[in-house]
Amino acid sequence: MKRVGRFRICLALASVMATLSGRGAVADDQPVRSAPRVVAPNSTERAFSRAWPGVVKLYGRGIGREHGYGTGILVSADGLIVTVLSLLSARDGARVVLPDGQTLTARFVRKDEYRQLALLQIDIEDSSYIELADSSKLALGDAVFAMGNWFKVAEGREPVSINRGIFSVRTKLDARRLTQDFAYEGDVLMFDAMTSNPGAPGGPLLDIDGNCVGIIGRIVEASATNTRINYAIPSEELRAFAFGAQATSAPAGEAEATVEKKEGYVGISISRLGFRHVAPYVSRVRAGSPAEKAGVLADDLILAVDDVTIRNAKDYRDAIRRLKPGDKSRFVLKRGARIVAVNIDVEEKP
Amino acid sequence: MIPRGTCIQFARMMALTTMLMVASDRVLISAADDPDLARDLTRVRAYEHARVRLIEECRPATACMFDKGSRAGGGSGVVIDNKGYGLTNFHVIAGMMKDRVGEAGFDDGNLYEFDVLGVDPTGDVAMFRVKDRDPQRYVELGSSSSLTVGDFTLAMGNPFLLAEDYVPTVTFGIISGLHRYQAGAGEGGRALRYTDCIQVDTSINPGNSGGPLFDMSGRLIGINGRISLEERGRVNIGVGYAISIDQIRRFIPAWRAGLTLKHASAGFTVRDREGGVVVDQIIEDGPAYNAGLRLGDRVDVFAGRSIRSANQFGSYLGVFPENWPVRATILRKGASRDISFRLEDMPLPKMDGGADPSAPHPVTRRANEQAIDRLIRLHRNFCGDEALLARSTGLEMVGARHYADTSKARDDIDVREDRRDSIAPPPTPTAVELERAVRWMLISGPTDAWRGALSVVSSDEVDGRICAVVRGTPEGQPEFSLWFDDMDGRLLRLSFLDRQTRREVTYDYSEFRKEDGFRFPMVRTISFDGAEYAIERMTRIKVLG
Numbered sequence: 001m002k003r004v005g006r007f008r009i010c011l012a013l014a015s016v017m018a019t020l021s022g023r024g025a026v027a028d029d030q031p032v033r034s035a036p037r038v039v040a041p042n043s044t045e046r047a048f049s050r051a052w053p054g055v056v057k058l059y060g061r062g063i064g065r066e067h068g069y070g071t072g073i074l075v076s077a078d079g080l081i082v083t084v085l086s087l088l089s090a091r092d093g094a095r096v097v098l099p100d101g102q103t104l105t106a107r108f109v110r111k112d113e114y115r116q117l118a119l120l121q122i123d124i125e126d127s128s129y130i131e132l133a134d135s136s137k138l139a140l141g142d143a144v145f146a147m148g149n150w151f152k153v154a155e156g157r158e159p160v161s162i163n164r165g166i167f168s169v170r171t172k173l174d175a176r177r178l179t180q181d182f183a184y185e186g187d188v189l190m191f192d193a194m195t196s197n198p199g200a201p202g203g204p205l206l207d208i209d210g211n212c213v214g215i216i217g218r219i220v221e222a223s224a225t226n227t228r229i230n231y232a233i234p235s236e237e238l239r240a241f242a243f244g245a246q247a248t249s250a251p252a253g254e255a256e257a258t259v260e261k262k263e264g265y266v267g268i269s270i271s272r273l274g275f276r277h278v279a280p281y282v283s284r285v286r287a288g289s290p291a292e293k294a295g296v297l298a299d300d301l302i303l304a305v306d307d308v309t310i311r312n313a314k315d316y317r318d319a320i321r322r323l324k325p326g327d328k329s330r331f332v333l334k335r336g337a338r339i340v341a342v343n344i345d346v347e348e349k350p
Numbered sequence: 351m352i353p354r355g356t357c358i359q360f361a362r363m364m365a366l367t368t369m370l371m372v373a374s375d376r377v378l379i380s381a382a383d384d385p386d387l388a389r390d391l392t393r394v395r396a397y398e399h400a401r402v403r404l405i406e407e408c409r410p411a412t413a414c415m416f417d418k419g420s421r422a423g424g425g426s427g428v429v430i431d432n433k434g435y436g437l438t439n440f441h442v443i444a445g446m447m448k449d450r451v452g453e454a455g456f457d458d459g460n461l462y463e464f465d466v467l468g469v470d471p472t473g474d475v476a477m478f479r480v481k482d483r484d485p486q487r488y489v490e491l492g493s494s495s496s497l498t499v500g501d502f503t504l505a506m507g508n509p510f511l512l513a514e515d516y517v518p519t520v521t522f523g524i525i526s527g528l529h530r531y532q533a534g535a536g537e538g539g540r541a542l543r544y545t546d547c548i549q550v551d552t553s554i555n556p557g558n559s560g561g562p563l564f565d566m567s568g569r570l571i572g573i574n575g576r577i578s579l580e581e582r583g584r585v586n587i588g589v590g591y592a593i594s595i596d597q598i599r600r601f602i603p604a605w606r607a608g609l610t611l612k613h614a615s616a617g618f619t620v621r622d623r624e625g626g627v628v629v630d631q632i633i634e635d636g637p638a639y640n641a642g643l644r645l646g647d648r649v650d651v652f653a654g655r656s657i658r659s660a661n662q663f664g665s666y667l668g669v670f671p672e673n674w675p676v677r678a679t680i681l682r683k684g685a686s687r688d689i690s691f692r693l694e695d696m697p698l699p700k701m702d703g704g705a706d707p708s709a710p711h712p713v714t715r716r717a718n719e720q721a722i723d724r725l726i727r728l729h730r731n732f733c734g735d736e737a738l739l740a741r742s743t744g745l746e747m748v749g750a751r752h753y754a755d756t757s758k759a760r761d762d763i764d765v766r767e768d769r770r771d772s773i774a775p776p777p778t779p780t781a782v783e784l785e786r787a788v789r790w791m792l793i794s795g796p797t798d799a800w801r802g803a804l805s806v807v808s809s810d811e812v813d814g815r816i817c818a819v820v821r822g823t824p825e826g827q828p829e830f831s832l833w834f835d836d837m838d839g840r841l842l843r844l845s846f847l848d849r850q851t852r853r854e855v856t857y858d859y860s861e862f863r864k865e866d867g868f869r870f871p872m873v874r875t876i877s878f879d880g881a882e883y884a885i886e887r888m889t890r891i892k893v894l895g
């Protein structure tokens with residue numbers, strides 16, 4: 001982690017200051033109560049001061065619940081910024097406010113629909129940035145800190161907010177965003193700090209020493225309970241997205257794990273009505289695709305893929321994700337009143 | 351400061367405890383095998399024990415605030431001294447403004463009546479006084495300027511009115527941000543504005559309003575009053591705001607006396623330019639203008655804080671009461687100069703229901719009398735032991751007077767003040783006689799006539815000390831004003847219009863020293879119409895009698 005001197009000066013104002021009035025001189029009208037003197041440990045301050053120079057405020061396009069502001073993490077000295085995918089980040093022109101108050105306009109580099117992340121870049125040399133750490137070292141119950149500009153309560157050079165929590169569990173989510181399923185299926189880090197607030201997504205999740213172990217994810221709700229989830233996408237995913245397999249900073253074993261898996265392709269679109277559990281009807285079959293070659297038609301209802309029952313669009317997506325190029329997959333379809341079975345030769349995604 | 355390593359250790363241990371609670375058996379067994387873990391565990395428990403004790407200390411001062419005779423709705427409050435003075439939000443007591451009474455429940459399970467004293471509709475704070483509670487359990491005021499992001503905090507109060515027995519709810523969290531601004535409501539956003547406030551992840555919810563935010567020494571650092579809300583209804587989502595105690599401290603002397611102070615406006619506005627601010631509008635002949643501020647000047651430092659944006663300036667300005675003295679460093683054409691002036695006022699927000707908080711009311715009239723009694727008692731305690739004050743018949747002072755006009759030679763001082771002569775000045779006293787009379791009147795304990803002529807009129811700051819300003823209008827004597835340190839009662843300033851010279855005479859007292867059990871200012875600075883005239887330095891004080 002690189003640091004800029006002046007940020008630390010601001011934080012150093014923390015030193016103890018005497019109160020204004022000479023309380024010691026007060027006579028019996030104001031007896032001095034003997035309170036237990038607990039020295040407050042402040043590891044938060046340390047974590048905060050390490051991460052702060054690498055956290056940026058983002059502003060841009062928004063509509064309705066897509067808030068026009070957010071948070072991002074500088075991940076390289078040449079101005080690469082990772083944030084969550086949103087209306088604001090999926091295009092050129094997001095306004096980036098650096099911790100010193102400087103405002104720059106970001107260029108859109110790429111996005112990752114699956115992880116729901118976006119990579120932006122600003123023109124800057126020798127910038128402060130946050131080195132992505134290893135989230136696997138987090139143990140259950142470890143203190144974690146979340147940073148971000150929720151409710152855009154900070155502006156200009158004012159420091160963003162920080163909330164404290166403990167690491168609760170590493171798990172997979174069954175969640176949705178508004179009416180859409182949340183596709184990301186990798187592990188997430190869950191914790192009890194409140195981060196499911198506007199502007200928080202894209203901020204870093206820090207361990208007790210201020211190492212970045214994840215990025216606060218988009219606001220999603222648990223499918224089962226409808227309640228918002230406080231979670232982060234682990235730093236490994238972040239690194240894989242931002243630096244790909246070439247990432248030199250990643251340990252060898254990890255780099256291998258992040259090599260992108262080749263996705264299987266069948267060429268079927270499922271009808272979407274914008275609701276959650278849509279019956280998995282085929283809306284369109286791509287010309288020349290394996291599905292067309294196997295004889296799948298629009299309006300077929302998919303009943304099963306490789307003997308796994310398909311109840312909804314999510315089940316279908318899950319099934320497709322398991323397929324690899326070269327697989328032979330058996331689809332059971334309902335066409336009108338008839339049940340049809342077809343074998344599809346899975347190809348590599350074009 | 352404790353070493354960094356220790357801080358981290360502590361926080362690690364905090365995390366460790368949580369883990370222990372999750373998987374107690376296994377970890378506890380390994381703690382027995384692992385001396386490091388066992389030692390950490392002991393320290394965690396010591397820390398937790400201290401926290402629990404702290405909560406026990408602070409809890410009896412926390413109040414559950416209700417309308418009189420009603421248990422519906424309500425908020426929280428906190429008592430700040432042994433006379434039962436307490437703080438809450440204005441929006442908690444706004445409905446009680448007509449009769450200025452309410453009821454507060456404490457952790458002893460009892461309800462006590464309180465009076466609503468001074469209020470602050472702009473800053474959302476109000477002072478109350480609990481009646482007939484003995485002893486009055488209270489907490490000390492801390493300082494919000496020494497806070498750091500990440501400091502642990504405790505909030506207490508009555509969220510969701512859970513405390514049927516008035517034992518407050520406690521929540522624990524950290525400071526998420528400092529110097530935050532949350533815009534106000536009403537015309538011009540002048541009602542319930544949170545300026546330069548404290549942001550916490552400590553859970554505060556509806557009903558916590560007006561309750562205390564404590565640091566981990568149990569000192570009051572803020573009054574909880576607002577949370578950020580989104581679509582999930584009126585519940586905490588990790589973002590709460592507390593009004594800083596440093597802001598509140600400046601208003602307290604006036605509020606004790608039932609007064610309503612307006613907030614300040616600057617008398618000029620600023621605009622962002624090149625990482626700082628410049629004056630873009632100014633009221634001609636206003637105090638800032640008269641102090642030398644002009645259009646286009648860069649305001650570099652304002653009231654001790656370096657100013658980097660117009661928004662930051664606006665937020666910081668909100669912590670000052672009207673007429674407050676401030677210093678500023680301004681830059682013009684590369685040259686820097688310091689100016690000092692008094693701030694202007696900002697109108698009070700319009701009240702729903704029309705109750706004017708500054709209208710006379712029997713409750714506030716009584717509060718003012720009690721505030722005077724308190725100040726005189728504090729002042730006399732400060733000056734010396736009661737028996738000594740009663741016994742003394744006068745003072746002998748030896749020293750020298752140095753004139754501001756250095757061409758004048760210094761005068762020696764060798765004065766003997768007799769209490770009985772001093773206290774009864776002639777009908778048209780000289781400045782010296784009047785100063786002496788007022789001082790001895792305070793030391794002796796004023797007669798009813800003197801006593802009835804005194805009232806608290808404002809808060810102010812002298813030498814960095816927050817003061818109560820008292821006006822005296824004794825019959826047949828000149829009017830005068832007194833500045834008392836609101837915490838210890840020391841007299842810092844006396845000012846009056848001298849009838850003979852038609853000039854405003856001001857005595858500033860400093861360098862207090864205790865001699866013969868009698869505490870006395872060794873230095874007096876005398877000014878005429880704000881210009882320093884002379885400094886009197888005493889070398890020896892002797893109490894007679």
